[in-house]
Amino acid sequence: MIDLRSDTVTKPSEAMRHAMATAPVGDDVIDADPTVAKLQSTIAEMLGKPAAMFMPSGTMTNQVAVRLHCKPGDELICESGCHIYNYEQGGFAQLSGLVAKTVTGQGSVIQLEQLDGLIHPDNEHAVYTRLVCLENTHNRGGGVVLPYDGVVEICEWAHQNGLKTHLDGARLFNAVVASGISVDQWAKHFDTISVCFSKGLGAPVGSALIGETEMMHEVRRHRKLFGGGMRQSGVIAAGALYAIENNITRLAEDHQTSQIIAQGVSQIEGFHLEPERVDTNIVIFKIDRDICTAHEMCDALYEAGVWVLPFSREHVRAVTHLHITPDQAESACRVIQQVAHQRLSRARST
Ligand SMILES: *Cc1c(COP(=O)(O)O)cnc(C)c1O
Numbered sequence: 063m064i065d066l067r068s069d070t071v072t073k074p075s076e077a078m079r080h081a082m083a084t085a086p087v088g089d090d091v092i093d094a095d096p097t098v099a100k101l102q103s104t105i106a107e108m109l110g111k112p113a114a115m116f117m118p119s120g121t122m123t124n125q126v127a128v129r130l131h132c133k134p135g136d137e138l139i140c141e142s143g144c145h146i147y148n149y150e151q152g153g154f155a156q157l158s159g160l161v162a163k164t165v166t167g168q169g170s171v172i173q174l175e176q177l178d179g180l181i182h183p184d185n186e187h188a189v190y191t192r193l194v195c196l197e198n199t200h201n202r203g204g205g206v207v208l209p210y211d212g213v214v215e216i217c218e219w220a221h222q223n224g225l226k227t228h229l230d231g232a233r234l235f236n237a238v239v240a241s242g243i244s245v246d247q248w249a250k251h252f253d254t255i256s257v258c259f260s261k262g263l264g265a266p267v268g269s270a271l272i273g274e275t276e277m278m279h280e281v282r283r284h285r286k287l288f289g290g291g292m293r294q295s296g297v298i299a300a301g302a303l304y305a306i307e308n309n310i311t312r313l314a315e316d317h318q319t320s321q322i323i324a325q326g327v328s329q330i331e332g333f334h335l336e337p338e339r340v341d342t343n344i345v346i347f348k349i350d351r352d353i354c355t356a357h358e359m360c361d362a363l364y365e366a367g368v369w370v371l372p373f374s375r376e377h378v379r380a381v382t383h384l385h386i387t388p389d390q391a392e393s394a395c396r397v398i399q400q401v402a403h404q405r406l407s408r409a410r411s412t
Pocket residue numbers: 118119120121122124145146197200201230232233258260261269
């Protein structure tokens with residue numbers, strides 16, 4: 063089975079497991095766990111910020127960030143396909159009493175002009191606009207790397223207008239490797255950044271929220287409130303540390319295997335890459351309605367040994383990661399082409 067469902071399906075290597083098994087630990091709620099402390103200082107330093115806090119998931123780091131920047135009744139601005147708005151159960155509303163203003167970007171990329179006039183005036187009819195959230199790379203956008211200059215413009219606009227900025231950087235290191243722009247360069251425009259160790263980096267668990275030292279007292283309180291205070295969490299932090307020490311530059315390999323898949327899919331009649339250009343490790347393709355649904359295609363591919371997920375009625379997502387070799391990517395292509403041709407001839411003959 064070639065598992066292209068997500069870059070979260072990776073399992074820790076022997077070396078990563080060894081690092082986890084031998085990590086020094088302590089109680090990170092009572093005081094501190096030395097391995098968590100080391101992970102936090104390492105990731106903060108990489109991003110050029112003073113402090114970081116380790117949490118169990120990227121959903122939690124995002125939700126703690128919006129909680130930190132906003133009060134109940136405030137509004138955040140985000141792209142309409144983003145994770146914070148679509149895949150976190152509206153946690154910003156459920157947990158923190160916030161509303162969201164969504165902006166549908168061009169190919170998932172918000173343009174500065176689209177933000178013009180979105181900040182509410184101080185008027186008793188309106189909520190306060192407090193925060194802009196961006197996502198890089200953008201998952202629903204097909205792993206697109208945000209244009210650097212656009213990110214700078216939007217963050218400058220936000221700060222000039224008294225707003226805070228948060229980056230959902232679940233796959234920020236994919237953006238770093240694909241763009242050649244360093245992680246601290248991307249990070250410096252944001253007040254807070256969330257990064258996931260459990261995506262392409264290949265750790266089993268964990269994310270970090272990175273920002274200023276003064277924020278961390280509140281961040282730690284919110285993490286505890288949301289149930290993220292962990293005890294001997296050095297065991298999992300060691301996997302994350304191993305991941306950032308060993309698995310960043312190799313993301314380039316995932317970007318190559320995704321190109322193989324994109325190439326193969328683009329040759330199939332009735333199949334369309336969306337977006338057409340694949341920047342990183344995510345390939346999304348649309349299937350013409352008269353061929354079959356995304357669900358039917360995923361079921362048929364599963365039977366044939368390729369595991370991918372439907373992303374909408376017509377869209378399928380395939381994600382490459384550290385267990386996928388170029389050979390596997392090639393054979394996944396062949397399987398997708400075979401299954402597609404079967405469906406195509408069935409659809410065209412009826
Ligand atoms: C995976 C992901 C997250 C966090 O997901 P968790 O499963 O909660 O760790 C956040 N944002 C994006 C864009 C993601 O892809």
